[in-house]
Amino acid sequence: MKKEFFISKREEIMKNIEDGSIVLLFAGRAPYKSADETYSFTPNRNFYYLTGIDRENMMLMMHKRAGKVFQTLFIEKNDPQMARWLGEKMSEEEAKEVSGIEDVRYIEDFQGAFGLLFSRFKYDNLYLDLERAEWDIPMTKSQEFAKVAKEKYPFINIKNIYHDICEMRTIKSEEEIENIREAIKITEEGIYKLMENMKPGMMEYEIEAYFDFVLTSHGVKDKAFKTIAASGKNAAILHYSDNNCQTKDGELMQFDLGAQYKYYNGDISRAIPLNGKFTERQKEIYNVVLKTNKEITAMTKPGITFEQLNIRAKELLAEGCVELGLIKDASELSKYYFHSIGHQLGMDTHDVGSHSELKPGMVLTNEPGLYIPEEGIGIRIEDDLLVTEDGCEVLTKNMIREIEEIEKYMAENNKYLK
Template sequence: MNKIFFVTNRQKLGDVLSQNSIAIFFAGQAPYKSADETYPFTPNRNFYYLTGIDEEKVIMVMININGKVSEMLFIQENDPVMAKWVGETISEDRAKEVSGIEDIKFLKDFESIIASYFDRFSIDNVYLDLERQEFNIPQTSSQNFAVDIMKRYPYVRVKNVYHDIALLRTIKREEEIELIKKAIDITYDGIKEIWSNAKPGMKEYEIEAYFNYILKKNGVKDFAFPTIAATGKNATILHYVDNNTKTEDGEIMLLDLGAQYKYYNGDISRTFPINGKFSERQKEVYNIVLEANETVMKAVKPGITTGELQDITKRVLAQGCKRIGLIKEDSELNKYYYHGVAHPLGLDTHDVGPRNIELKPGMIITDEPGLYIEEEGIGVRIEDDILVTEDGYVNLSAHIIKSIEDIEMFMSKNNN
C-alpha cells in the first residue's frame, strides 16, 4: 500500500479535529498467552488504516493548534540485545517511508512531549479511539490513556473518534478493493484444493488442512477468521470451528473461510458433497439457498439497506421451504435460518459500520443466505463478497463456482 493512502486517510480525519486538540492512536500490544509467551501481534485496525504501521507499541499523534494539524509517530528504540531474540524494531527511515509521517520520535519521550503541549497550549479536547465504548476490562491502551488524561487534566474533554474513522473505512478505495480481491483469489485457490482432495472418511480438520496449505503457499500469514469446515449436524452450528468429526459418504460439507491479505479479508462460503455428488434432497435445499443468494445480489444498489436485503432473503427462503414441504408458515423459517444475510467486509471480516446500514458506492458487503436443517444433518450456506457501485454492484467472487453442476463437474475432473 502506498504511503499516500495513509496520508490521505489522516488528512480526512484531520478535518474532524477541533482547534486546540490532540488525537492519539495506539498500535496495541500482543496479549500474553502464558508466563513469557504472547499471542501473535496484530495491529489495531484503525491505527493501521491511518499509518500502515504493523508494529506493536507504536503511537501516532495528530495535533490541531489554531487550525494547523501536525503529526508525530512514536516508535521503540532498537535494543541490540532484544534484537538477537526477536529482531530489530522499525527504524525511523522505515517508519517515515511506510506512514508518510516525517516527525518520528521515540516512545520514551511520549509522556513528556504530550505534557508539553498541555503546558504550552490551551488543549480543550483529546480524541481517542475508544472502540469498546466503555471503560471496561480488559482495558485497551486508549481507554487507559483516557482515564489518565481525565485524572491529570479534568477540564479536558475526551472524545471518541472511533465512529469518524469507521465512517471513512466503510467506503473502500481502489487500493483496498484490489487487496480484498487478492484475498478472495487466494481463498478460491484453497477451496479448489479442498474440492480436489476431500473424500469420505477424512476428518474435517484433514480437509481444512488443504486450505491452510494453500494460504501458506501464497505467503498469507493469517486467516480472515477461524475456518469452518462442517459436515452433518455440525453444519447447522453457525460458528462451528472444532472441525474434528469424521466425514461420512453422502454428507455435504459447509465451508466458511477466508484469506487475510495485507490485513484485508476475503469471506466466502461454499457447500459441496464429500463424495462429489449431491443427493436429491441436498439439491432441493441447496438450490433454495442459491436462489436467495442470487436474488439478494441483484437487489444490491445504493440506497437499499442491509435490513431490506434481509427481508428479501427471508421471503425467498420461506417460499422455497414451503415449496419442498419443510415449513407451512413464514414464521417457521426462524427454525432453519437464524442469521443476517450481509455484513461489511474490509480490514475486519465483520467490518466497521452500523448493523442496518444504507448501502453507498464503494462499500463491500457479504451476501450469505443459508438453511440449517438439524434433523436432516443438512447445513447449506453460499456466500459472496459484493462491491456496491454507482449503478448497482460487482460480485468480487463471481469466479468462484457455486452451481451444483459446476461443483460436481469440478470434483469429477479433479478429485481422483
C-alpha cells in the same frame, strides 16, 4: 499500500476535528498467553488505517491548533541485545517512508511531548479510539489512557474517534479493493484445493489442512477468521470451528473460510458433497439458498438498505421452506435461518461502519443459508459484493456455485472419486 493513502486518511479525519484538540491512537501489543509466550500480534486496525504501521507498541499523536495540524509518530528504540533474540525494531527512516509522517520520535519521549502541549497551549479535547465490543472484556490501552489523562488533566474533554474512522473505512479505495480481490483469489484457490482432495472418511481437520497449505504457500500469516469445515449436522451450527469429526459418505461439507492479505479479508461459503454428488434432498435445499443468493445480488445497488436485503432474503427463504415442507408459515423461518443476509467486509471480516444505505465503494457479503439439524444438513452460499455506481460486482465470481458445476469439477479434478 503507498504512503499517500495513509496521508490522505489522516488529512480526512483531521478536517472534522476542532481546533484545540489532540488525537491519540495506539498500535497495541501482543496479548499475554502463558509463561514467556504471547499471542501473535496484529495491529489495531484504525491505527494501521491511518499509518500503515504494523509494529506493536507505537503511537500516533495528531493535534490541531489555529487550523494547523501537527503529526508525530512514536516508535520503539532499537535494543542491539534484544535484536539478537527478536530482530531489529523499525527505524525512524522506515517509519517515515511507510507512514509519510516526518516527525518520528521514540516512545519514551511521549509523556514529555504530551505534557508540553498542555503547558504551552490551550487544548480542550482528547480524541481516543474507545472501541468496546462488550461490557465484560479487559480495558484497552486507549481506555486506560483516557482514565489517567482525565485524572491528570481534569478539564479535558475525552471524545471517541472510533466511529468517525469506522465510517471512513466503509468506502474502500481502489488500493483497498485490490487487496480484497487478492484475499479472495487466494481463498478461492484454497477452496478448489479442498475440493480436489476431500473424500468421505477423512477428518474435517484433514480437509481443512489443504486450505491452510494454500494460504501458507502464498505467504498468508493470518486467516480472516477461524475456518469452518463442517460435515453433516455440524453444518447446522453457524460458527462451528472445532473441525474434529470424521466425515461420512453422503454428507455435505459446509465451508466458510477466508484468507487475509495485507490486513484485508476474503470471506466465502460453499457447501460441497463429500462424494461429489448431491442427493435429491440436498439439491432441493441448495437451490432455495442459491435462488436467494442470486436475487439478493441482483438487488444490491446504491440506495438499497441492509434492512431491505434482509427482508427480501427472509421472504425468499420462507417461501422455499414452505415448499420444502419444513414450515407451514413464514413466522417459523427462524427455526432454520437465524442470521442476517450479510455484513461489510474489509480490514475486519465483520467490518465496521453503519449498516444502513449502500454506497459505491462498499464491500459486503451475501450469505443466505438454511440449517436443518434433524436432516443433518446445513447450507450457506456466500459471495463478496462490491457496490458500484449502478449495481454491484461479484468479487467471488470465479468460485463456482451451481450444482452442475460443482459435481463436474469434483468428477474431473478429485483424484479420490475417479
